[in-house]
Amino acid sequence: MSDAVAGVIAKAKEFLGERMTVNAGLRDHHSHGQDTAPPVQPDAVAFVETTEEASRLLTLCYAAGVPVVPFGTGTSLEGHVTPVRGGISVDVSRMTAVLEVNQADMDCRVQPGLTHRSLNTELRDQGLFFPVDPGADASLGGMCATRASGTAAVRYGTMRDNVMGLTVVLADGRVIRTGGRVRKSSTGYDLTRLFVGSEGTLGLITEIQLRLHPIPEAISAAICQFPSLGDAVEAVIAIMQAAIPVARIELLDDVQMGACIAYSKLDGLRAVPTLFFEFHGSPAGVSEQAAAAEAIAQDFQAEAFQWATDPDTRAKLWRARHDAYWAALALKPGHRGIATDAIVPISRLAEAILGAKEDIAASGLTAPIVGHVGDGNFHTVILVPDEPDGMARAWALDKAIVARALSLGGSCSGEHGVGIGKREFLETEHGAEALAVMRSVKVALDPKGILNPGKIFLN
Numbered sequence: 001m002s003d004a005v006a007g008v009i010a011k012a013k014e015f016l017g018e019r020m021t022v023n024a025g026l027r028d029h030h031s032h033g034q035d036t037a038p039p040v041q042p043d044a045v046a047f048v049e050t051t052e053e054a055s056r057l058l059t060l061c062y063a064a065g066v067p068v069v070p071f072g073t074g075t076s077l078e079g080h081v082t083p084v085r086g087g088i089s090v091d092v093s094r095m096t097a098v099l100e101v102n103q104a105d106m107d108c109r110v111q112p113g114l115t116h117r118s119l120n121t122e123l124r125d126q127g128l129f130f131p132v133d134p135g136a137d138a139s140l141g142g143m144c145a146t147r148a149s150g151t152a153a154v155r156y157g158t159m160r161d162n163v164m165g166l167t168v169v170l171a172d173g174r175v176i177r178t179g180g181r182v183r184k185s186s187t188g189y190d191l192t193r194l195f196v197g198s199e200g201t202l203g204l205i206t207e208i209q210l211r212l213h214p215i216p217e218a219i220s221a222a223i224c225q226f227p228s229l230g231d232a233v234e235a236v237i238a239i240m241q242a243a244i245p246v247a248r249i250e251l252l253d254d255v256q257m258g259a260c261i262a263y264s265k266l267d268g269l270r271a272v273p274t275l276f277f278e279f280h281g282s283p284a285g286v287s288e289q290a291a292a293a294e295a296i297a298q299d300f301q302a303e304a305f306q307w308a309t310d311p312d313t314r315a316k317l318w319r320a321r322h323d324a325y326w327a328a329l330a331l332k333p334g335h336r337g338i339a340t341d342a343i344v345p346i347s348r349l350a351e352a353i354l355g356a357k358e359d360i361a362a363s364g365l366t367a368p369i370v371g372h373v374g375d376g377n378f379h380t381v382i383l384v385p386d387e388p389d390g391m392a393r394a395w396a397l398d399k400a401i402v403a404r405a406l407s408l409g410g411s412c413s414g415e416h417g418v419g420i421g422k423r424e425f426l427e428t429e430h431g432a433e434a435l436a437v438m439r440s441v442k443v444a445l446d447p448k449g450i451l452n453p454g455k456i457f458l459n
Helices: 003-019 024-029 051-064 116-126 140-146 191-195 229-241 254-264 283-298 311-322 324-331 346-363 390-407 423-430 432-445
Strands: 044-047 068-071 088-091 098-102 107-110 163-169 175-179 204-211 218-225 248-252 274-281 306-308 336-339 369-372 377-384
Touching: 003 044, 003 051, 003 088, 024 044, 051 068, 051 088, 051 163, 051 204, 068 140, 068 204, 098 116, 107 116, 116 140, 140 204, 163 191, 175 191, 218 283, 218 311, 229 248, 229 274, 229 283, 229 346, 248 254, 248 311, 254 311, 254 324, 254 369, 274 283, 274 311, 306 311, 311 324, 324 336, 324 377, 336 390, 346 369, 346 377, 346 390, 377 390, 390 423, 423 432
Parallel strands: 044 088, 068 088
Antiparallel strands: 098 107, 107 204, 163 175, 163 204, 218 274, 218 306, 248 274, 248 369, 336 377, 369 377
């Protein structure tokens, strides 16, 4: 441990007490997320509980040049929370308060350690809900940092669309507030959207103003199975082009569906390409949406919809979808998983997914496909064999899938973010000049480079 880090720890203990710790077990817990990047232990872990504490800590770290890495629930899939250069892991998991709910205006203000599921539990009795659901019970601060989305983004948008304002502690400890409670504003730079997706490299988020939505009067879900992956994907494209306002439309290929049937005990279904649907609205509206989607699906050889209208059955269905990653890992016990995250324009979805299927076959690896296909986003869970070249083969497959997505006008990440895993693709996707502008923003807000170093940029 350097003298600079030791000095920060000693001074931070004056106001954090035992919440500034060098405990080996806690440092190990904060050395990685749910990814394949090599773990790196921070020098210490700080559990902050207020904006003021975060500000005082960052003031100390900035003066000493000590790296700071934010940590929420640790569900990152791209190495965002790995402290690759040591320093202090700033854990916000104790900042879980719902600070205010404005029912009439349908917004709320929360702390960053609160998870989206906990927020919806708090909101249920007020007839409101927060729609962004990335699957894992991620912290809302982490979801802001990675610009997360999930299964309902096709209807309700991503974190970019649902964050109205932020309280952010800058690298040098200054506190700023961005945005507000109004639904639109034409004043100044849009700093809120600058920080949403910045992955902890520009500031530490300590409060979030969120847009809420009324709980729909009626909700229905359905499963529809197809004879081929191509038919399922073409049905998605046709449904989206018909402007049917589906709330969720998820694709599982035959391998992923087989994994989910075994893992989540989905009786009565076959291991074939499958679409999961959900419809929100009035009873009449939901019925009309569903009928229109089913008619289009049948044009692509689909079986009739299997309905899940009661809450328990719907919950089981969507829990199976959210557990798809764990179901995939269960296919090959002892294997590690690399989750790809490509997204393409909806019109190029068939090329991207069928091309990915060909890449998987050529690799000889097992890699189920699952995706939020209503907005062109899909994932493969590449199962890495415990062999000398296993990881290299897996990363080669990942690169092939990303390269095809970029060639089709897509992106290397639709929701997981860049972190460590996607850094090499940024120049191809955005161009050298745009990347230079991003770097200049980073330097302007964090001239000493202490905020989550080693992320987004290759050097």
